[in-house]
Amino acid sequence: MIEILDIIGVFVFAISGVLAAINKKLDLFGVFIIAFVTALGGGTLRDVLIGRTPVGWMQDLNYVYLIIAGYFIAIFFRNYLNKLRLSLFLFDTIGLGVFTLIGIEKGLEYGLHPVICIALGTITATFGGLIRDILCNEIPLLLRKGTIYATICIIGGVLFFILRKFNLQDSINELVTSLFIIAFRLAAVKYKMSLPVLTIKS
Amino acid sequence: MIEILDIIGVFVFAISGVLAAINKKLDLFGVFIIAFVTALGGGTLRDVLIGRTPVGWMQDLNYVYLIIAGYFIAIFFRNYLNKLRLSLFLFDTIGLGVFTLIGIEKGLEYGLHPVICIALGTITATFGGLIRDILCNEIPLLLRKGTIYATICIIGGVLFFILRKFNLQDSINELVTSLFIIAFRLAAVKYKMSLPVLTIKS
Amino acid sequence: MIEILDIIGVFVFAISGVLAAINKKLDLFGVFIIAFVTALGGGTLRDVLIGRTPVGWMQDLNYVYLIIAGYFIAIFFRNYLNKLRLSLFLFDTIGLGVFTLIGIEKGLEYGLHPVICIALGTITATFGGLIRDILCNEIPLLLRKGTIYATICIIGGVLFFILRKFNLQDSINELVTSLFIIAFRLAAVKYKMSLPVLTIKS
Numbered sequence: 001m002i003e004i005l006d007i008i009g010v011f012v013f014a015i016s017g018v019l020a021a022i023n024k025k026l027d028l029f030g031v032f033i034i035a036f037v038t039a040l041g042g043g044t045l046r047d048v049l050i051g052r053t054p055v056g057w058m059q060d061l062n063y064v065y066l067i068i069a070g071y072f073i074a075i076f077f078r079n080y081l082n083k084l085r086l087s088l089f090l091f092d093t094i095g096l097g098v099f100t101l102i103g104i105e106k107g108l109e110y111g112l113h114p115v116i117c118i119a120l121g122t123i124t125a126t127f128g129g130l131i132r133d134i135l136c137n138e139i140p141l142l143l144r145k146g147t148i149y150a151t152i153c154i155i156g157g158v159l160f161f162i163l164r165k166f167n168l169q170d171s172i173n174e175l176v177t178s179l180f181i182i183a184f185r186l187a188a189v190k191y192k193m194s195l196p197v198l199t200i201k202s
Numbered sequence: 203m204i205e206i207l208d209i210i211g212v213f214v215f216a217i218s219g220v221l222a223a224i225n226k227k228l229d230l231f232g233v234f235i236i237a238f239v240t241a242l243g244g245g246t247l248r249d250v251l252i253g254r255t256p257v258g259w260m261q262d263l264n265y266v267y268l269i270i271a272g273y274f275i276a277i278f279f280r281n282y283l284n285k286l287r288l289s290l291f292l293f294d295t296i297g298l299g300v301f302t303l304i305g306i307e308k309g310l311e312y313g314l315h316p317v318i319c320i321a322l323g324t325i326t327a328t329f330g331g332l333i334r335d336i337l338c339n340e341i342p343l344l345l346r347k348g349t350i351y352a353t354i355c356i357i358g359g360v361l362f363f364i365l366r367k368f369n370l371q372d373s374i375n376e377l378v379t380s381l382f383i384i385a386f387r388l389a390a391v392k393y394k395m396s397l398p399v400l401t402i403k404s
Numbered sequence: 405m406i407e408i409l410d411i412i413g414v415f416v417f418a419i420s421g422v423l424a425a426i427n428k429k430l431d432l433f434g435v436f437i438i439a440f441v442t443a444l445g446g447g448t449l450r451d452v453l454i455g456r457t458p459v460g461w462m463q464d465l466n467y468v469y470l471i472i473a474g475y476f477i478a479i480f481f482r483n484y485l486n487k488l489r490l491s492l493f494l495f496d497t498i499g500l501g502v503f504t505l506i507g508i509e510k511g512l513e514y515g516l517h518p519v520i521c522i523a524l525g526t527i528t529a530t531f532g533g534l535i536r537d538i539l540c541n542e543i544p545l546l547l548r549k550g551t552i553y554a555t556i557c558i559i560g561g562v563l564f565f566i567l568r569k570f571n572l573q574d575s576i577n578e579l580v581t582s583l584f585i586i587a588f589r590l591a592a593v594k595y596k597m598s599l600p601v602l603t604i605k606s
Contacts, residue, residue: 019604021547027599029555030547044453049246051255053455058520079605116260130337135534137543139339143223143232151231195229200221201281251448253457318462332539341541345425345434353433397431402423403483 005178006102009095010063013039014070015081016092017132022078024136034132035071039063041128046103046120050110093185097178099125100153104160105174118157126150145197147188156181207380208304211297212265215241216272217283218294219334224280226338236334237273241265243330248305248322252312295387299380301327302355306362307376320359328352347399349390358383409582410506413499414467417443418474419485420496421536426482428540438536439475443467445532450507450524454514497589501582503529504557508564509578522561530554549601551592560585 017038021031040057047055057063074081081088103124107117126142126149133140142150160177168176187193219240223233242259249257259265276283283290305326309319328344328351335342344352362379370378389395421442425435444461451459461467478485485492507528511521530546530553537544546554564581572580591597 022602022604024543025549025601026543026547027549027601029552029599030544031602033547048250048452049255049257050260051253051455053453054514054516054520055453058454058516061517061519064519064523075602078602082604110256112256112260113263115263115266116256119266134336134538135544135547137339137541139226139228140232140337143228143235143337145227145229148231195231197227197229198224198233198277198280200224200284250452251457251459252462253455312458314458314462315465317465317468318458321468336538339541341428341430342434342539345430345437345539347429347431350433397433399429399431400426400435400479400482402426402486 005094005098007066008091009098010039010066011070012088012091013095013128014067015074016088018071018074019078019081019088020132020136028075031075032071034135035074036067037135038128038132039067039070041131042099042124042126043102043128045127045131046106046124049123050106050112050120052106052110089189093182096125096149096153096185097156097181100156100181101160101174101178104157114157114161118154118161121157122150122153125153145194148193148195149185149188151195152181152184152188155184207296207300209264209268210293211300212241212268213272214290214293215297215330216269217276218290220273220276221280221284221290222334222338230277233277234273236337237276238269239337240330240334241269241272243333244301244326244328245304245330247329247333248308248326251325252308252314252322254308254312291391295384298327298351298355298387299358299383302358302383303362303376303380306359316359316363320356320363323359324352324355327355347396350395350397351387351390353397354383354386354390357386409498409502411466411470412495413502414443414470415474416492416495417499417532418471419478420492422475422478423482423486423492424536424540432479435479436475438539439478440471441539442532442536443471443474445535446503446528446530447506447532449531449535450510450528453527454510454516454524456510456514493593497586500529500553500557500589501560501585504560504585505564505578505582508561518561518565522558522565525561526554526557529557549598552597552599553589553592555599556585556588556592559588 014035017035018031020038021034024030024034026034040063044055044057047053100121103121104117106124107120112120130140130142133142156177159180160173163173163176164170216237219237220233222240223236226232226236228236242265246257246259249255302323305323306319308326309322314322332342332344335344358379361382362375365375365378366372418439421439422435424442425438428434428438430438444467448459448461451457504525507525508521510528511524516524534544534546537546560581563584564577567577567580568574
């Protein structure tokens with residue numbers, strides 16, 4: 001189940017990367033790099049930080065093929081896809097939920113503390129977009145005021161470890177947490193939830 | 203001794219990250235990431251480059267808790283802290299001296315050449331700020347004209363290895379080098395020392 | 405043979421980094437960092453991704469000395485070098501060909517799939533410039549419309565693995581592929597070949 005969702009997540013992140021890069025007027029190579037980074041940048045950073053090298057996509061080429069497929073599909077159907085923003089947003093949200101869980105699992109595999117696992121989940125799900133924004137020379141959307149995004153991964157991660165205390169089967173726990181993250185993100189967008197921006201009085 | 207200074211360094215770098223991020227109008231998640239990166243980005247890059255993975259803060263959660271504490275303290279007392287710029291500058295300078303030594307030590311542990319150890323010390327002490335500036339979409343302060351900063355770490359590192367030739371006890375050597383870096387930095391700011399910017403005649 | 409070309413490549417990339425950094429009005433430390441990153445950033449990223457740590461230049465100091473030499477030469481002769489743009493461009497092109505092959509070889513050493521080896525060759529040859537542009541706060545030249553560059557490394561890499569099927573001796577194969585990349589790049593500049601930039605109809 002999670003494998004299928006992972007495939008959907010990578011595929012959709014690649015497509016959203018293509019559309020973002022075309023809007024930045026990058027050339028065809030630049031568009032590919034942005035698609036790749038958006039889809040696999042978070043997982044790659046996670047692997048580098050925990051020492052899981054050669055990083056994941058170097059050992060499982062299916063990820064690379066998936067991005068190449070997403071790249072060509074997105075390029076050929078770009079005018080059409082642009083009108084499917086709502087569907088893309090839904091898949092992107094699924095990716096958010098699934099990638100968070102995958103990051104948490106990698107942390108558990110490496111015997112890391114829950115706090116670190118939650119950080120790894122959040123990095124996996126959200127830092128691809130952050131690297132994409134750095135490459136496009138923008139202050140990362142992730143760090144600016146907007147509907148909450150990374151914070152939902154953190155809250156979802158906390159829920160995962162709370163449920164785990166109750167000896168829930170891991171696969172059920174993963175499903176519940178993913179659905180929680182997805183539902184929370186949909187609600188956040190619908191109700192325009194955002195974190196405050198502070199000011200300093202001088 | 204160095205452990206206590208390390209704690210002070212991480213704590214103060216986190217606070218200065220919070221203040222910088224608030225000035226960039228990031229949201230509460232963005233502020234946390236900038237605090238984290240400012241405090242631990244340099245050490246994290248060092249660990250990745252030498253293959254010390256999972257990187258340091260993943261194996262010693264005290265660093266994470268320290269940053270979380272610094273984050274909340276800086277947020278609650280942000281108006282007050284902003285007036286304490288001088289004290290913060292002093293602590294930041296202590297961090298510079300201590301982080302350089304910690305980086306050098308990690309290099310020695312891995313049996314690396316003094317030149318590389320000095321590079322690692324400089325990366326540990328100064329590249330957190332460089333990554334922070336990249337995330338905030340600015341040309342890193344570190345690379346631009348300003349009172350000398352990273353160069354002091356390099357000179358301090360050279361001093362460390364010269365003193366080492368004289369069979370000084372490592373702990374005394376570390377203390378002397380740290381104090382040298384701190385004093386040099388204070389003098390650099392007082393006397394506005396800076397490196398030249400070159401021009402090309404065409 | 406390839407060792408000599410590697411030396412030329414690192415040296416010339418360092419010089420081109422110095423000239424670029426002076427134009428961005430960085431100070432002497434900033435200029436050094438940009439020279440370093442332009443010359444070794446691609447190989448460093450490659451080593452981190454495949455887990456070859458401590459990264460290459462930490463284990464072979466000749467690279468560091470080479471960059472220090474290139475740094476001082478470029479600074480002292482900067483007015484003169486600026487008029488040698490054509491010669492520098494030729495050496496830079498040699499670097500492109502050689503670095504691609506070095507990256508491919510590292511991938512083969514680690515037993516990675518040809519597709520990944522080609523990616524590693526491209527990263528080695530071109531991502532130093534990409535990191536340089538990020539540090540200088542520009543959208544990387546590599547991703548924008550311009551005469552094709554990284555794409556040539558990819559095509560060269562494909563050629564390498566096709567020739568390999570014919571049981572060519574590796575050293576001859578390397579020579580042929582490097583020359584192909586160099587000739588292709590020269591032709592690309594002469595005939596102003598570039599990849600298209602797409603648009604989206606809304």
